[in-house]
Amino acid sequence: AGAEGFSESEVDRMNGAFQRFKDPDSPEIHKDELKMVLSHLGYSQIDPDQVKDMADNITTFPALEKPDFMSFMEKHAEFERHRFKEIFERYDADGSGYLDTEELITFLTSLGFTPLRSMVKEALDMVDLDGNGTLDFEEVVVLMHVYKHSEGFTLAQIQEISSIFANIHEESNVVSPPGRQPTMPADKLSDLLVTFFGPASAKNATALTSEMA
Structure with missing residues (x-):
């Protein structure tokens, strides 16, 4: 069930978002988290009432299991496509x-x-x-x-960020579990941001790192 119309990479990102936002003590994700999930995945057309209606039409329970979550993502992708069409015609x-x-x-x-x-x-x-x-x-x-x-970056910028990340990952000697993407310590995030965006970003980078650590 679910995942219809999505690419493999999109399904991977949705699976990651589900794991990140679900109840840590349950295999379900609460409906209140769905707006955050959509924002995390880069969706721009997020209507709270529409999100609630879609989720309630899938299940009357307060949380969604994984198949229900994927069904919700299908419905929201269709909703966003219709919204894009309306805005496209306007512009x-x-x-x-x-x-x-x-x-x-x-x-x-x-x-x-x-x-x-x-x-x-x-x-x-x-x-x-x-x-x-x-x-x-x-x-x-x-x-x-x-x-x-x-995320609105050019290919050259993405390659530069990837290179900085790879260097920090290597220097940190972080061992990622098999099958998982490479990671870096949260306290190194400010190093990456300052290297890419420059010294002017240092204050915000430090604040963000403190929030994530």
């Missing part, structure tokens, strides 16, 4: 059925993102399947998947 200023770069930036901003022009151009190049410099709705849906997974 397709010339009614062409396509968004150009400027319309795309306005579209992303309306969804609560702060898009970098370089990221938009890179994502556009990646998902513009017909190469006409604009995106139709299906291509925009693909773009949103790319944007969610990259």
